[in-house]
Amino acid sequence: MSTLAGRVAIVTGGARGIGAAISTMLVERGASVVVADMGCAIDGRDGDPSVARSFAETLSENAVSYVDDMADPAAAAGAVSLARERFGGIDILVNNAAILRDAFVFRGSNEDWDEVIRNNLSGAYYLIGAATPAMRDQAKAGRGGGERYDWGRIVNIVSSAAYIGNYGQASYASAKGGLTSLMRIAALDMARTGVTCNAVAPFAHSRVTESIKPANDEQAAYKDRALRVPAEPVAELVGYLCSPPASDVTGQIFGVRGREVFLFSQPRPAARIVGEPGGWNEDALAAAIDGELRNAFAPLETDLEAFNTEPLV
Numbered sequence: 382m383s384t385l386a387g388r389v390a391i392v393t394g395g396a397r398g399i400g401a402a403i404s405t406m407l408v409e410r411g412a413s414v415v416v417a418d419m420g421c422a423i424d425g426r427d428g429d430p431s432v433a434r435s436f437a438e439t440l441s442e443n444a445v446s447y448v449d450d451m452a453d454p455a456a457a458a459g460a461v462s463l464a465r466e467r468f469g470g471i472d473i474l475v476n477n478a479a480i481l482r483d484a485f486v487f488r489g490s491n492e493d494w495d496e497v498i499r500n501n502l503s504g505a506y507y508l509i510g511a512a513t514p515a516m517r518d519q520a521k522a523g524r525g526g527g528e529r530y531d532w533g534r535i536v537n538i539v540s541s542a543a544y545i546g547n548y549g550q551a552s553y554a555s556a557k558g559g560l561t562s563l564m565r566i567a568a569l570d571m572a573r574t575g576v577t578c579n580a581v582a583p584f585a586h587s588r589v590t591e592s593i594k595p596a597n598d599e600q601a602a603y604k605d606r607a608l609r610v611p612a613e614p615v616a617e618l619v620g621y622l623c624s625p626p627a628s629d630v631t632g633q634i635f636g637v638r639g640r641e642v643f644l645f646s647q648p649r650p651a652a653r654i655v656g657e658p659g660g661w662n663e664d665a666l667a668a669a670i671d672g673e674l675r676n677a678f679a680p681l682e683t684d685l686e687a688f689n690t691e692p693l694v
């Protein structure tokens with residue numbers, strides 16, 4: 382394992398579950414870490430600052446807690462200031478914090494939608510916006526000592542729910558889809574600075590998987606499998622993305638489930654039909670779609686069907 386010594390990271394939601402595994406991996410590999418976690422319930426309510434404080438204290442003297450709500454621009458700026466003041470810079474952002482307020486689209490509340498989008502998507506944008514000017518200054522100042530700045534990494538923790546879907550996850554999946562698009566744009570915007578940005582869709586045992594209430598046998602089997610998958614392999618993949626061999630890996634969507642690492646395809650036109658110069662008439666359009674596009678349609682399935690194989694742990 383190459384060292385990450387000298388690098389400074391912020392891990393949102395870094396005191397529990399997958400985020401805690403990522404914070405631990407980064408510290409073990411020599412990085413300093415701001416554990417930005419408000420210690421809230423799965424739905425984002427009831428923050429408890431003692432969660433991140435005690436986690437960071439036991440983790441290492443190279444870890445410090447930050448307990449404000451990261452879905453707030455001032456908190457994002459505050460976390461970056463803390464990283465720079467305490468550890469001398471900011472190199473790695475892991476946008477991992479997320480909440481869930483699931484509801485069928487015909488039953489959900491606008492307030493819950495807004496809260497999930499703010500927390501799971503806007504918070505990541507605020508943090509990227511607060512940290513990337515500093516990363517660009519660091520690159521100009523030759524931070525890291527290499528020919529070009531090679532320490533800058535952004536990892537957005539997403540979910541296969543964004544690409545495949547799950548019943549009742551409109552706000553969560555939409556936020557994760559947005560987080561994937563944000564990844565693509567950050568990868569493009571930061572390419573000249575040498576900062577990479579990737580997305581990782583994890584599968585791992587956490588309090589969230591524990592909270593799944595199976596509605597049928599298939600969901601019960603899915604939950605059983607999910608509970609057997611540890612969070613450490615997610616941290617290993619994030620560690621790889623932060624390390625020198627991945628300095629040119631950017632703009633990608635990975636998945637990780639135990640020993641399996643997936644690369645997700647990204648939407649590109651999968652098939653094409655072209656109408657007459659005067660435009661389509663409805664019958665011709667319907668016939669062309671049936672004849673040439675229909676066999677490329679994405680199935681209307683959920684994560685449960687798409688990942689119904691036994692995980693390798």
Ligand SMILES: NC(=O)c1ccc[n+]([C@@H]2O[C@H](COP(=O)([O-])OP(=O)(O)OC[C@H]3O[C@@H](n4cnc5c(N)ncnc54)[C@H](O)[C@@H]3O)[C@@H](O)[C@H]2O)c1
Nearest residue numbers: 394397398399418419420421451452477478479584585587
């Ligand atoms: N567990 C899985 O199998 C799975 C699957 C797909 C995606 N994910 C994603 O992985 C990430 C981690 O999930 P987990 O299962 O470890 O969740 P978790 O609920 O165990 O941990 C999330 C942490 O984020 C913190 N947090 C949430 N909102 C915050 C905010 N605004 N400010 C500061 N802290 C905040 C919480 O306090 C909590 O400690 C999430 O992005 C989740 O969507 C997990």
